[in-house]
Amino acid sequence: MSKYVLGISLLRCDDIFGYDVNLKQMNSHYIVYTILDPSEFYDLSYSEYIDLINENIGYIASHNTPFGFNNDIIRNYNVIIHKENFAKLDILCVQQSDSGELIAVLKTPYLNILQRKWKKYYSKQQELIQERKKIKSLKYREIHGIWK
Numbered sequence: 001m002s003k004y005v006l007g008i009s010l011l012r013c014d015d016i017f018g019y020d021v022n023l024k025q026m027n028s029h030y031i032v033y034t035i036l037d038p039s040e041f042y043d044l045s046y047s048e049y050i051d052l053i054n055e056n057i058g059y060i061a062s063h064n065t066p067f068g069f070n071n072d073i074i075r076n077y078n079v080i081i082h083k084e085n086f087a088k089l090d091i092l093c094v095q096q097s098d099s100g101e102l103i104a105v106l107k108t109p110y111l112n113i114l115q116r117k118w119k120k121y122y123s124k125q126q127e128l129i130q131e132r133k134k135i136k137s138l139k140y141r142e143i144h145g146i147w148k
Contacts, residue, residue, distance in 0.1 A: 007035040007092045008049055009104035032094055032102035033087070046089060053087035 009030040033053065036046050093105040131137055132147060140148050 003093060004107060005035050005092055005094060006038075006041055006089060007094070007104065008033040008046065008053065008087055009090060009092055009106065010053065010087060030092075030104040030106060032092065032104045035092075035094070036089070041089075050087045050089070057086055 009032050012029055012031045034046075034049055040046050090104070091107040091111060093107055095103045095105065097103050132141075137148060
């Protein structure tokens with residue numbers, strides 16, 4: 001298996017995944033729900049998985065205690081789990097725990113950061129090009145040999 005995979009992961013909680021004394025420390029980790037093949041990604045069949053997860057989580061949440069889900073480590077777990085995009089497609093780095101569970105480290109947020117940085121850099125470069133196209137800038141470079 002390659003270092004990074006496409007997959008769906010869920011934030012672990014005892015109310016959803018069941019209570020286990022050995023897995024108590026994993027309540028702050030993402031658990032791999034499924035790993036997708038490229039064919040599943042290109043034919044968009046993964047959207048069925050996502051819809052099914054979101055419906056089931058919504059059903060469990062509506063029939064749970066009035067206080068909602070309880071997570072000892074993440075205080076706003078109820079807010080996270082009630083989002084529409086709780087289950088989504090992510091780039092994951094998969095590791096196996098001692099108990100055999102597949103733990104996901106999300107890499108998609110880093111890609112989003114890189115996209116934002118690149119977008120800012122690109123827009124600054126475009127502004128610079130537009131500035132250097134002006135007659136005033138071209139004349140300055142012709143006289144002094146460098147850009148202003």
